Amino acid sequence: MIVLKFGGTSVGTVDNIKKVAAIVSSMNESKIVVLSAMSGVTNTLQNISNLLSEGNISEASSVINTLNIKYLDVVNDLYNKDESIKKATAFLRLHNGLLQSLVSDDHTSKIQRIILAQGEIVSTNLFQLYLNEIGESSELISALDFMIIDQNNEPDNDYIKDHLKRILAKYPSTRTFITQGFICKNRKDEIDNLERGGSDYTASIIGAAIASSQIQIWTDIDGMHNNDPRFVDRTFSIEEISFDEAAELAYFGAKILHPQSIIPAKENNIPVLLKNTFKPEAKGTLIYNNARVEKIRAVAAKDNITAIKIKSYRMLLAYGFLKKIFEVFDQNQTPIDMITTSEVAVSLTIDNISQLEKIIQELEGFGSIEVDNDLSIICIAGNIAQNKKGVTAAIFNCLVDIPIRMISYGGSNYNLSFLVKSQDKVAVLNLLNEGLFIPLASQKKSVMV
Ligand code: ASP
Numbered sequence: 001m002i003v004l005k006f007g008g009t010s011v012g013t014v015d016n017i018k019k020v021a022a023i024v025s026s027m028n029e030s031k032i033v034v035l036s037a038m039s040g041v042t043n044t045l046q047n048i049s050n051l052l053s054e055g056n057i058s059e060a061s062s063v064i065n066t067l068n069i070k071y072l073d074v075v076n077d078l079y080n081k082d083e084s085i086k087k088a089t090a091f092l093r094l095h096n097g098l099l100q101s102l103v104s105d106d107h108t109s110k111i112q113r114i115i116l117a118q119g120e121i122v123s124t125n126l127f128q129l130y131l132n133e134i135g136e137s138s139e140l141i142s143a144l145d146f147m148i149i150d151q152n153n154e155p156d157n158d159y160i161k162d163h164l165k166r167i168l169a170k171y172p173s174t175r176t177f178i179t180q181g182f183i184c185k186n187r188k189d190e191i192d193n194l195e196r197g198g199s200d201y202t203a204s205i206i207g208a209a210i211a212s213s214q215i216q217i218w219t220d221i222d223g224m225h226n227n228d229p230r231f232v233d234r235t236f237s238i239e240e241i242s243f244d245e246a247a248e249l250a251y252f253g254a255k256i257l258h259p260q261s262i263i264p265a266k267e268n269n270i271p272v273l274l275k276n277t278f279k280p281e282a283k284g285t286l287i288y289n290n291a292r293v294e295k296i297r298a299v300a301a302k303d304n305i306t307a308i309k310i311k312s313y314r315m316l317l318a319y320g321f322l323k324k325i326f327e328v329f330d331q332n333q334t335p336i337d338m339i340t341t342s343e344v345a346v347s348l349t350i351d352n353i354s355q356l357e358k359i360i361q362e363l364e365g366f367g368s369i370e371v372d373n374d375l376s377i378i379c380i381a382g383n384i385a386q387n388k389k390g391v392t393a394a395i396f397n398c399l400v401d402i403p404i405r406m407i408s409y410g411g412s413n414y415n416l417s418f419l420v421k422s423q424d425k426v427a428v429l430n431l432l433n434e435g436l437f438i439p440l441a442s443q444k445k446s447v448m449v
């Protein structure tokens, strides 16, 4: 059995829903199809919930009506048969009634989570009716019946495995199951979610629970690219990449895959294939444990980085200094991304600056503090730090004219990152592309230094 996940854009319009249905029905294997909400819908639901917390009840109700009109337009265009239109309209009437019934002054977090869950409930119901109309039989299983998170908001894998298996066993001849991404129940049996963008995570958790042979994530680009196509012209999609490298890239902004979603797939050794709904013939990117080794696989960047330097002669030959500094970040619940040290100074980077003022105040007790902002981390992923001669030289040879603020190398075998001013980011990405990737791509070889 395989798992196929389609994101918001893939189910965002009538044409796209038809494309997804064509992909699903062309696959012979038995499968679980995980769907996101139609693009923009979860944002709209979040907006409704925000309006309710502000007490703006009439506006919330009117946004619900606008959403309903959007859904009704989809229904009118998507289905040909009267029977499907009738069923879909009846479903939407109930659904709209439910949302309107949640409009009140008494807006709690529990109600907010019920509202946020509705996008996936609608997309899966409308999709199943469409599959039905084109003669493709399927079973819609509710994620709320098996996707459970524990008190730490982590999936309860044993529960999920057990319940999902039992549900699937009820339909021994069914080859296509449909379920919702993102939504789940919590330990209190309330509707909850896996956080924004969590549908990839759902797919990976399900893949692990049923030991699927592959997890396919269908989006609107053809796999991971070797560089950021928004800023660099000649990028290409990567055919294969290891989980370790993909994890480095996902964290640094290669937004194609939710970072958390790599974990269950990696731990259970299930290959993840990234595919393009709008170009199903393209190979996409396969992420798996035994990907062919490459010295340099891809480059990604992360913006809005702040660097903090703590300089103190008390650090010289002392121990316990770093611990005290880390404690400040820990107590202020601020993750540190990159860190470099010298004998008398530590530089580190953060991207969440909500506690910055407090952090600086507390650090001032340890030495002099300098803060730089508008920085970008550039991450290079590949088999970089494993006795590979010349890799670092090749990278920095491309960057002779670029001032570099910090370098982090050797933390993992799969990553070299450095910090530059954000105004230099586009130049850096292009220089690395020209210096490291283009010469070899044009030789029709995979990327090597
Ligand atoms: N619909 C949810 C969101 O927009 C989950 C997802 O699409 O992955 O965040």
Ligand code: MG
Pocket (backbone or CB within 6 Å): 007, 008, 036, 197
């Ligand atoms: Mg999404």
